[in-house]
Amino acid sequence: MASLVSHVSRLIPATTGGRWRNHAAELSLFAGCYLLYLFLRGLIFEGDAQALANAERVIALETSLGIFFEEPLQQWCVTFAKPVVLLLNLVYIVTYWPVILGAALLLYLNRHSLYNGYRNLIVAHLLLALAIFTLFPLAPPFKTGLLADTIQLYGPSFYGSPEMASFYNTNAAMPSLHFSWTCILAWLFLREVKGWYRYLGIAYPLLTLAAILVTGNHFLLDAAVGAALIPLAYLVAKVGERGWKKWSESQHRRFSGKPFSP
Numbered sequence: 001m002a003s004l005v006s007h008v009s010r011l012i013p014a015t016t017g018g019r020w021r022n023h024a025a026e027l028s029l030f031a032g033c034y035l036l037y038l039f040l041r042g043l044i045f046e047g048d049a050q051a052l053a054n055a056e057r058v059i060a061l062e063t064s065l066g067i068f069f070e071e072p073l074q075q076w077c078v079t080f081a082k083p084v085v086l087l088l089n090l091v092y093i094v095t096y097w098p099v100i101l102g103a104a105l106l107l108y109l110n111r112h113s114l115y116n117g118y119r120n121l122i123v124a125h126l127l128l129a130l131a132i133f134t135l136f137p138l139a140p141p142f143k144t145g146l147l148a149d150t151i152q153l154y155g156p157s158f159y160g161s162p163e164m165a166s167f168y169n170t171n172a173a174m175p176s177l178h179f180s181w182t183c184i185l186a187w188l189f190l191r192e193v194k195g196w197y198r199y200l201g202i203a204y205p206l207l208t209l210a211a212i213l214v215t216g217n218h219f220l221l222d223a224a225v226g227a228a229l230i231p232l233a234y235l236v237a238k239v240g241e242r243g244w245k246k247w248s249e250s251q252h253r254r255f256s257g258k259p260f261s262p
Helices: 002-009 018-040 049-065 070-080 082-094 097-110 112-135 150-154 162-167 177-192 196-214 220-255
Strands: none
Touching (some): 070 082, 097 112, 097 177, 177 196, 177 220, 196 220
16 A cells, blocks of 8 residues: 555655655545545445444344343433543544544654554544445434433534535444554554553553543444454555555566656
8 A cells, every 4th residue: 555655645746755656645545445435435325224224233132142232331321420521522533533633643754664554454444344344234322212322412513514415335233443543553552662551551541441431422343243253454555565665666667767747
């Protein structure tokens, strides 16, 4: 995928300058992923009917496994620990995109080779997740009526409001990207940060897990599937990197010594 970005950069006008061409290519990759995410939304199953039916299946499976505790957990927190609910509402919002994009920017500017590896892992994980979103649309728990949407109930209600619905897939609960991508960042934190406080990285996905369950946005199985996809995404990313490297080398040999225009 790093090679993919380099090939995309060739489509950017040369007058833009090498550095800015790379920046534009990187942004184009993420824009393309987002557009694909929107394109696949409701491509096979339209409306909420299939997503709600799948939610009932997940509830039945969790119940049979004895792990359907999302409803009593939320009820207990709302009744006895409302400040915790308000905190987890903010955790769900503030510690996701701001942290992910902030970490990506820091790596991109300071550790570009490390950034490439984690970027490839995230993109591979997203592609696998998109396949599941498309084939197995799943409504979040609060849509079933068993749990409340605590963000809409207690705020900040702008997040996840009907006005925002056109910008994301409202039936893409499984896998939970919220949880799985924070696990990937925790892995980065544990590998790269020195000292005892590196283990604070473990708190990040655990806090996120509490947030996605208590706010009613995900089932426990959503988090489990998201985490299970990480090693598979890692393999897909590595295979993709090797494939692009071989293709780039073959193209270089093919056009070596010859004028080449993309």
